[in-house]
Amino acid sequence: AQKVTQAQTEISVVEKEDVTLDCVYETRDTTYYLFWYKQPPSGELVFLIRRNSFDEQNEISGRYSWNFQKSTSSFNFTITASQVVDSAVYFCALSEHQGGSEKLVFGKGTKLTVNP
Amino acid sequence: DAGVIQSPRHEVTEMGQEVTLRCKPISGHDYLFWYRQTMMRGLELLIYFNNNVPIDDSGMPEDRFSAKMPNASFSTLKIQPSEPRDSAVYFCASSSLDRSILNYGYTFGSGTRLTVV
Secondary structure (H helix, E strand, O other), X not given: OOEEEOOOOEEEXXXXXXXXXXXXXXXXXXXXXEXXXXXXXXXXXXXXXXXEOOOOOOEEEOOEEEEEEHHHOEEEEEEOOOXXXXXXXXXXXXXEOOOOOOOEXXXXXXXXXXXX | OOOOEEEOOEEEEOOOOOEEEEEEOOOOOOEEEEEEEXXXXXXXXXXXXXXXEEEXXXXXXXXXXXXXXXXXXXXXXXXXXXXXXXXXXXXXXXXXXXXXXXXXOEEEXXXXXXXXX
């Protein structure tokens, strides 16, 4: 069964600090996708990134970067120079695609608070 | 595209009443998912459809919950009778099987916040 673990329940930082959100996953499939979603206080789920299991390249998008390491089954998310607007709950998620399943399974989320 | 549209945004109902949540997926998406979010359990998948056919309903909590997808552009999640423990945010999401497209992913609606008193 697939599983996503976000060990950090809550993180609090001061503006301009860098912060890394951890995500560890479990799957038996060789084909899978990993996602990060942001849920701001308004409640919607905002898609941030998708990475497939065959692409281990790290990605950078502005202040956001993601580190995918299959060897440790991790897909960590780093925010550089954090801002107050980054305050939200961040979810890591996994979908497997072998056997016809299209389930997207979420971790419990990490609540990030960025203080001014 | 307007994205995934859910209605209502908020619903307050009395215990025992029937509640119907609605979802319009993104046109062309062939998968539709219903999730429930609570503080205790996080985001749980309740059921998902492929081409309007229910594929996996193992997450549906009990017989009081039912979901239908009569056509490609509409789905409902019904709770009858509702109970206070059903209070949660219910999200609908849609996805395409075509993983070659650049924006492949799961697009979520804004959610319906259900309160059962």
